[in-house]
Amino acid sequence: MPNGSDLARRAIHVCAACHGEGGRSQTAVIPALAGQAPMYTARQLKDFRAQQRAETDNRAYMWGVSALLDDETIQSLADYYAGQTPLAGRSRASAAVLRAGRDIFENGMPAKGVRACASCHGERAEGAAGFPRLAGQHADYLFNQLKVFGTRLRPHGVLMKAETANMSPVQMKAVAAYLQSL
Ligand code: HEC
Numbered sequence: 474m475p476n477g478s479d480l481a482r483r484a485i486h487v488c489a490a491c492h493g494e495g496g497r498s499q500t501a502v503i504p505a506l507a508g509q510a511p512m513y514t515a516r517q518l519k520d521f522r523a524q525q526r527a528e529t530d531n532r533a534y535m536w537g538v539s540a541l542l543d544d545e546t547i548q549s550l551a552d553y554y555a556g557q558t559p560l561a562g563r564s565r566a567s568a569a570v571l572r573a574g575r576d577i578f579e580n581g582m583p584a585k586g587v588r589a590c591a592s593c594h595g596e597r598a599e600g601a602a603g604f605p606r607l608a609g610q611h612a613d614y615l616f617n618q619l620k621v622f623g624t625r626l627r628p629h630g631v632l633m634k635a636e637t638a639n640m641s642p643v644q645m646k647a648v649a650a651y652l653q654s655l
């Protein structure tokens with residue numbers, strides 16, 4: 474048994490306090506990790522460790538948590554969460570909002586230079602490699618990240634900066650609600 478998995482098994486209890494059992498977070502501003510693409514999760518943990526994602530919550534929570542993780546443990550954690558059953562789709566948004574969100578997700582907004590989210594995140598927002606799964610993710614968390622990409626606080630989100638630059642908060646909320654419903 475590699476040392477990394479041993480540490481990971483212990484770390485998972487710490488992570489669960491915020492991210493929920495199996496990474497199925499029950500808190501709207503804390504992301505679910507269950508079913509996430511392992512390469513993406515590993516990259517985020519390395520970004521936190523390098524203090525690259527600098528939003529207030531991450532400074533407060535994830536910088537400290539990730540500081541003690543070596544690469545092997547990070548990989549074991551990423552593999553563990555990739556294998557967990559993701560949160561099921563759910564939504565309290567209106568049908569009109571979900572339709573608007575779906576349109577952005579599937580077609581983008583060509584006049585504003587916003588590409589179809591599905592072209593990178595997958596047909597059902599299932600994610601792959603460095604493209605995160607968004608399906609079933611908490612809409613509040615997604616909305617927060619869409620705003621963060623417009624700042625300097627998440628420098629590795631380069632591809633997302635172009636996508637979000639011309640989106641209004643209403644459009645961001647609609648696509649976030651649609652993604653949570655998947
Ligand atoms: C004290 C609460 C807390 C603990 C403990 C915690 N996290 Fe987090 N984590 C957060 C919050 C809050 C965010 C999101 C902050 C933001 O960007 O809005 C986050 C974000 C993340 C993200 C980014 C997800 C994404 O979709 O980009 C990953 C990956 C992550 N945490 C993994 C872990 C792992 C693995 C552990 C255990 C080793 C852990 N976290 C422990 C609170 C916590």
Ligand code: HEC
Nearest residue numbers: 588589590593603604605615618619629630632633636648
């Ligand atoms: C050109 C490819 C591409 C397109 C198009 C794209 N994304 Fe992304 N997206 C990415 C990548 C790559 C990341 C991961 C960035 C990182 O590693 O920090 C990401 C990250 C995200 C995140 C953060 C997820 C998390 O767990 O923190 C959200 C939310 C998101 N994208 C939503 C969208 C939406 C909504 C659209 C359509 C309007 C979209 N994306 C279009 C490539 C893309």
